[in-house]
Amino acid sequence: MAQRLNVLVCSGASCLSSGSIEIKKKMLEEIKKAGLEDEIRIIETGCMGPCELGPVILVYPDEILYKKVKKKDVEEIVENHFLKGRPVERLLYKSPETEKLIKKHEEIDYFKKQKKIVLRNCGMIDPESLEEYVALDGYEALGKALTEMSRDEVLKEIETSGLRGRGGAGFPTHLKWKFTKDAEGDQKFVVCNADEGDPGAFMDRSVVEGDPHTVLEGMAIAGYVVGASKGYIYVRAEYPLAIERLRKAIKDAKEYGFLGENIFDSGFDFDLEVRIGAGAFVCGEETALIHSIEGKRGTPRPRPPYPSISGLWEKPTNLNNVETYANVRHIILKGGDWFASIGTESSKGTKVFALSGDIQNTGLAEVPMGTTINELIYDIGGGAPEGKEIKAVQLGGPSGGCITKEYFDTPIDYESLTELGAMMGSGGVIAMSQDTCMVNTAKFFLDFNTFESCGKCTPCRVGLKQMYKMLDKITKGEGEKGDIDKLVELGESIKKTALCGLGQTAPNPVLSTIKYFRNEYRQHIENKKCSAMVCTDLLTYTIDPDKCKACTLCAQNCPVDCIDGERGVVHEIREDECIKCGNCYDVCPFDAVIKTTGELE
Amino acid sequence: MKNLEELRKLREKAQKNIKLRSQDAKIKVVVGMGTSGIAAGAREVLNKFINEINERDLDDVMVTQTGEKGMSSQEPIVEIREENKPTIVYGEMNPDKVEEVVEKHIVNGKVVEEYVVSVEEE
Ligand SMILES: Cc1cc2nc3c(=O)[nH]c(=O)nc-3n(C[C@H](O)[C@H](O)[C@H](O)COP(=O)(O)O)c2cc1C
Numbered sequence: 001m002a003q004r005l006n007v008l009v010c011s012g013a014s015c016l017s018s019g020s021i022e023i024k025k026k027m028l029e030e031i032k033k034a035g036l037e038d039e040i041r042i043i044e045t046g047c048m049g050p051c052e053l054g055p056v057i058l059v060y061p062d063e064i065l066y067k068k069v070k071k072k073d074v075e076e077i078v079e080n081h082f083l084k085g086r087p088v089e090r091l092l093y094k095s096p097e098t099e100k101l102i103k104k105h106e107e108i109d110y111f112k113k114q115k116k117i118v119l120r121n122c123g124m125i126d127p128e129s130l131e132e133y134v135a136l137d138g139y140e141a142l143g144k145a146l147t148e149m150s151r152d153e154v155l156k157e158i159e160t161s162g163l164r165g166r167g168g169a170g171f172p173t174h175l176k177w178k179f180t181k182d183a184e185g186d187q188k189f190v191v192c193n194a195d196e197g198d199p200g201a202f203m204d205r206s207v208v209e210g211d212p213h214t215v216l217e218g219m220a221i222a223g224y225v226v227g228a229s230k231g232y233i234y235v236r237a238e239y240p241l242a243i244e245r246l247r248k249a250i251k252d253a254k255e256y257g258f259l260g261e262n263i264f265d266s267g268f269d270f271d272l273e274v275r276i277g278a279g280a281f282v283c284g285e286e287t288a289l290i291h292s293i294e295g296k297r298g299t300p301r302p303r304p305p306y307p308s309i310s311g312l313w314e315k316p317t318n319l320n321n322v323e324t325y326a327n328v329r330h331i332i333l334k335g336g337d338w339f340a341s342i343g344t345e346s347s348k349g350t351k352v353f354a355l356s357g358d359i360q361n362t363g364l365a366e367v368p369m370g371t372t373i374n375e376l377i378y379d380i381g382g383g384a385p386e387g388k389e390i391k392a393v394q395l396g397g398p399s400g401g402c403i404t405k406e407y408f409d410t411p412i413d414y415e416s417l418t419e420l421g422a423m424m425g426s427g428g429v430i431a432m433s434q435d436t437c438m439v440n441t442a443k444f445f446l447d448f449n450t451f452e453s454c455g456k457c458t459p460c461r462v463g464l465k466q467m468y469k470m471l472d473k474i475t476k477g478e479g480e481k482g483d484i485d486k487l488v489e490l491g492e493s494i495k496k497t498a499l500c501g502l503g504q505t506a507p508n509p510v511l512s513t514i515k516y517f518r519n520e521y522r523q524h525i526e527n528k529k530c531s532a533m534v535c536t537d538l539l540t541y542t543i544d545p546d547k548c549k550a551c552t553l554c555a556q557n558c559p560v561d562c563i564d565g566e567r568g569v570v571h572e573i574r575e576d577e578c579i580k581c582g583n584c585y586d587v588c589p590f591d592a593v594i595k596t597t598g599e600l601e
Numbered sequence: 602m603k604n605l606e607e608l609r610k611l612r613e614k615a616q617k618n619i620k621l622r623s624q625d626a627k628i629k630v631v632v633g634m635g636t637s638g639i640a641a642g643a644r645e646v647l648n649k650f651i652n653e654i655n656e657r658d659l660d661d662v663m664v665t666q667t668g669e670k671g672m673s674s675q676e677p678i679v680e681i682r683e684e685n686k687p688t689i690v691y692g693e694m695n696p697d698k699v700e701e702v703v704e705k706h707i708v709n710g711k712v713v714e715e716y717v718v719s720v721e722e723e
Contacts, residue, residue, distance in 0.1 A: 002655035004647065004664055006621040039648065060621045061663045085634035085666030124622060134608070135615035136623065143605045256611075257602035265603045 005040040005082060006060040010123060012047025012206060013241075014363075015054040019071065020044075023055055026071050030078040040082055046210015047202075048123030050110050051363035053093065058105055058123070065105035066091045096382065110361050113379050115342070117350050118326045119366045122210030127245055130252040133213040139258050141329035142217050142224075146266040149332075151181065151225050158225075158328070160336025162348035167193055167284075167321030168396075168425050168501070170347070170414035176318060179308035180226040183316035190223045190231035191293070191312065191319040194242065195277055195284035198397030199448060201428040203352040204322035206364055208235070208242040211326070212249035216272060218325030220259065221332060223270045226318045231272045234289050236279045246274050281398075281452035285500050286319050288454070299454045300500035321426070323352055343369035347413035351427055357394075358384045358433035370411040373403060377431055388433040392516065396425030398445040398452075399505030401512030402438070421512040423505075437534035438517040439524050442510045443471040449506035460503030463494040467510060476537040479525035484514060529598030536580045540596050543584075545570045547592035554584035554593060617655075626663035628707060630654075633678040635669030641676035642695060649696040650679075653703040662707060675718050681706060692718035 009015075009024045024042060031037050048056050053067035057077075064087050066077065073091060080086045093102045095109070102108050116122075125132040133139070145154050159174035180188060192215060196204040208215060219231050235243050250272050253259040261269045275293050277283045283298040290312050292298035311317025327349060331339045340348050347369040353376060356362050360382035367376060377383065377390060384390050392402040401422035403410070410416050414424050432441065450464040467490055473479055491507030498504045514521060523529040530538040543554070543563075548570045555563040555571060562578050565571030573584070585593040602608060616623070632638075632647040650664045667680075675692030679702070682688045689712055691702060698716055705711045 002651045003621065004651045004666075006619075008622075039651070061624065061626070062665050083634065084636065084639065084668055085632070086668035125619065131611070131615040132619055134612050135619045137612070139602070139608060140605070140612075143602070143608050147605060263602065264605070 003039055003041050007040060007042045007082075008045045008048075008058040008060065008123065009042060010046075010048045010054060010056040010058075011044045012051065012054075012123070012210070012364075013202060014047070014051035015056055016241075018055050020055040022071050023057070023069055023074060026074040027078065030075050031082065034078055034083055036078070036082055043126045045124065046122045046127050047206040047364055049114075049119070049364040049366075050108075050361060052361045053363075059087075062087075063104050063106065065093055065103075065108065067093050109382075110363070110365070110380055113371075113375060114366050115350050115368050116366050117330050117342075118207060118214075118323055118352055119210070119364065120330075121214065122206060125211065127210050127212055128248055130213060130249070130256060130258075133211070137333060138213055138329075139217055141332035142220050142258060143264050145221050145224055145332055146264040146268055151227070154221060154225050154332065155181065157331055157336040161327075161331045161339035162336075162343075163324065163327055163331060163339065164347060164414065165321055166323035166327075166351065166426070168399075168423070170424060173320065173324055176308055176320070177222060177225050179306070180228075180316045180318040183309050185316040187230070187313075187315050188226055188228040189312045189315055189317040190219050190226065190228045191290070191307075191317055192219055192231070192233040192322060192325055193284060193286065193289060193319060194233055194235040194239075194322045195289060196236065196239075196322075196426065197279070197281035197284040197452075198426050198428045200356045200430060201354050201397060201426050203354050203364060203427050205239055205242055207322050207326050207352070208239070209245055212242075212245045213253065214326045214329060215246075215322055216249055216253055216259065218320075218328035219272065220263070220270045221328050222318055222320065222325065224268050226316070228318065229269045229271065231270065232275050232293055232312070233272065234275050234277055234283075234293060236277045236283075238279050243274055243276060250274070280454070281448070282454045282500070282502050285502060287500070289319070290317065299456045300502070302499060323427075344411060344413045346415050351412070351424065353427045353429045355381045355429050355431070357430035358388065358390060358436065359431040360385050367412075369413050372411050373408040376412070376429065377408070381429075381431065384431060384433045388435065390431045391434055391436070392432045392438070394422070394430040394432065394441070394445075394509070395428070396423035396508075397428045398448045399423070399501070399508055400425045400428075401508045402432070402441075402516060404516045421508070421515055423508075435532055435534070437475075437530050437532040438513040438520045439471065439475055439530070440532075440534050442513040443468070443475055445509035446471060446506065449502065453502065453506070457497075457499035457503060459494045459497040460499065460506065463490055463498075464503070464506055466490060467494075467507065471510065474521065474524050475530075475535045477524070477528040477535075479521075481525065483525060484518065484521050487511075488514060523598070527598045531597065533595060533597055535597075536582075538597050539580050539582075540575065541573050541578055541580065541582070541585060542575075542594050542596070543571050543573055544592045544594055547590050549590050549592070551589070553587050553589065557583045557587045559583065620660065624660060624663060627661040627683065628663070629680075629682040630662060630664045630707075631680040631682060632664070632666045633669065633676065633680075634666040635676075638669070638676045638678065643677035645696055646677045646679065646694045646699055649699040650703070653700060654707075657703070657708065659703075659707065678718070680721075688721040689717055690719045690721065691716040 057066040163173040164170040288298045288300040307317040352366045455461045562574045677694045
C-alpha cells in the first residue's frame with residue numbers, strides 16, 4: 001500500500017540529546033497500535049536547523065512542524081493528527097510577535113530568511129539511504145561531469161562560480177584544484193577536512209551526518225579534475241555518528257558504482273576512506289592533518305610547499321573543507337553563473353552558520369553571503385533572550401574576533417569580516433549580551449588556544465601562555481597599568497612569528513576585544529571592576545542591615561562560614577574570608593545581600 | 602553505474618519514496634477524518650485515494666486529511682481543492698466512488714455532480 005504521511009524525526013546532535021530516538025521508538029509503537037504502519041513512514045533525518053525548538057518533528061505532505069516534542073506527546077499526535085487529521089496545536093510553533101500559530105514550517109521566520117544549498121537535503125532525507133539522495137538529483141553532477149564534461153570544463157565552471165574555501169581562509173577553490181591538477185605526480189590525492197575543532201561549531205558535522213553523499217560526490221568530482229584516484233575524509237573521533245554514516249555512504253556508493261573503478265564507464269577510478277582524528281584542534285590545520293593521516297604526530301610544518309604541490313606522502317593533494325565540497329555538485333548541475341549570482345562581489349554562494357550564546361534561536365542557519373549580522377542574529381536568531389541587548393558577536397571561533405553592535409549592519413563576507421578584525425572561520429557565531437565580560441571571554445578563547453598549541457614553535461607555545469597569565473591576573477584584580485599595551489605588543493608579535501595558522505590567529509580574540517572594549521579592560525585594571533559581574537574576584541558581597549531580617553538562611557548556606565549573626569541579630573559578611581560563591585545572594589528571600597563590583601566610592 | 606540513463610532509471614524508482622516530501626501539488630484532496638468520518642469509512646476512502654493516485658502516477662496530486670467538517674450526516678466527506686477553482690465537496694464517499702472521482706474529476710477535470718454536496722467559492 002502506498003504511504004500517505006512521511007514523518008521526519010530530526011536526529012541532529014541536539015535533538016538526539018533531548019530524546020528524539022525515544023520519541024521515534026514510541027511513535028513506531030503507537031502507529032502500530034493504531035494499525036497505521038502501512039500508511040505512515042517514519043524517517044530519521046539529519047539536523048533540521050532550529051535546535052532551540054528540538055526535538056523537532058516535521059510531517060509531510062502538509063509540512064507541519066512540531067516543536068519540543070516529548071515522549072508523552074506521541075500518543076496524542078498519532079491519535080489526533082495521523083489518524084484524525086487534527087494537528088496538535090499546543091506543539092505547533094507560535095510566532096513570537098503575533099502569537100499566531102504557524103503550521104507550515106516554511107512560514108517560520110527562522111526558515112524564511114535562509115537559502116539552502118549546502119543544507120538542502122539535511123533534515124529532508126534519510127541520510128542512510130543512497131536512493132533518497134539519488135531521488136533528489138544525487139550523483140547526477142558526477143555523471144554529468146564524467147560523461148559530458150572535460151576536466152577543464154569542470155574546472156572552468158568552478159572558477160565561474162567564484163566558490164571559495166569554507167574552512168576558514170576563503171582561498172579560491174578553482175585555484176587550489178588547478179594547482180593540484182597541474183602539479184607533477186604519479187599519484188594524487190583528494191582530502192576532506194571534517195575535523196571541525198572550533199568549540200561550538202557543528203556545521204560540518206551536520207552536513208556529514210545529514211547528507212553524507214553530497215560530500216562524497218563533491219570529492220569525486222574534485223578527484224576527476226585534479227587526477228586523483230584516492231581520497232580521505234578526516235573526521236574527529238568525537239563524531240561517531242558522522243563516521244558511521246560516512247562509512248555506510250561509501251559502502252553503498254561502491255555497491256552502486258558511484259565510487260570504485262571505471263565510474264560511469266568513463267575510465268575514472270576513485271576510492272574513498274575515512275580517517276579518524278583524535279580531536280586535537282591543530283589537526284584541523286592542513287599540514288598537521290596530512291601528517292596525522294600519514295600516521296605521524298599531528299604537528300604542522302611551514303608552507304610552502306603547499307599540499308597541492310606536496311601533500312599526503314609528498315604527493316600533490318587537494319584539501320578542502322566539508323562545506324566547500326558540498327557546494328560542488330550544485331555548481332555543476334546549475335552552472336557557475338547561477339552560483340555567482342548569489343552573494344557579494346567577492347564572496348559567492350551561501351554560508352552555513354552555527355548560532356549560539358545569548359541568542360534565542362540557537363541552531364544552524366544557511367544564508368546568502370552578504371546577509372547582514374543584524375539579519376542573522378535578529379531576524380533568524382531572534383535576538384537575545386529576555387529582551388537583553390546583544391553587545392557583540394564573536395565570529396570565527398577561537399581564532400576569530402568580536403564585532404560590536406555599531407557594525408551589525410555589515411554584510412557578511414570574507415573581506416568585510418577581516419576588515420573588522422574578525423573572520424569567517426568555519427562559521428561559528430556566538431552572541432554576547434551585556435551579561436558577558438569581554439575580558440573573560442578573551443581569556444576563555446586564549447585558554448583554548450594555549451591548551452591546543454602543539455608546542456612546536458616558541459611564539460605559540462610560550463607567548464600564548466604569557467598572554468594567558470596576564471589576562472588571568474587582570475580578571476583576578478591584579479592587573480597593572482601597562483598590561484593592555486603589553487598584551488597588544490605580545491599578541492602582534494606572536495601573530496607575525498608563529499609557525500602555523502593556530503599561533504598566527506590565536507591572539508585575535510584578545511586583540512579584537514581590546515580594540516572594541518578597551519574600557520572594560522581598563523575598568524578591570526584600574527577600578528577592579530567587572531561591570532558584567534562575571535569575574536568573581538572583582539565582586540563584593542555585603543548585607544544591607546535595613547533589609548536583613550536576620551533569618552540565618554544565608555549563614556546556613558555559606559560554605560566557608562563567613563557570615564556572622566544569629567536569629568534576631570542582623571548578619572554581616574566577613575569580606576576577607578568570603579570566596580564569592582554567591583550562595584547568600586541567591587538564597588536571601590529579602591534581597592538583602594548586595595552584589596557590587598569596583599572599588600567602593 | 603554505467604551511464605546517465607541508468608542513473609535516471611534509478612532516480613525515477615527512488616522518487617516514489619520521497620514523493621510526499623518533494624511534490625509541488627496542483628490538486629489537493631482533503632479527507633475529513635473526524636471520529637464520525639472514520640466511523641463512516643473515511644479511512645478506507647483516504648487509502649483508496651492514496652492508492653489510486655499512486656497507481657496512476659499522478660505526481661501533482663496531494664492527499665491529506667483534516668478533522669471534523671461539521672457535515673456529519675454526509676460523511677465521509679472529501680474536498681477537492683485546486684488553485685483558482687471553487688472547492689468541490691463530495692459526500693457519502695466510498696472506495697467505488699473514489700475510483701470514479703479520480704478517473705473523472707482528477708484525471709479528466711469533470712466534476713462528478715452526483716456526489717457533490719457543496720461547492721465553496723474561493
Ligand atoms: C589551527 C587551525 C585549525 C583549523 N581547523 C580547521 C577545521 O577544523 N576545518 C577546516 O575545514 N579547516 C580548518 N583549518 C583550515 C585548514 O588549514 C585549511 O585551510 C582548510 O581546510 C582548506 O579548505 P578550504 O579551502 O575548503 O577552506 C584550520 C586551520 C588552522 C590554522
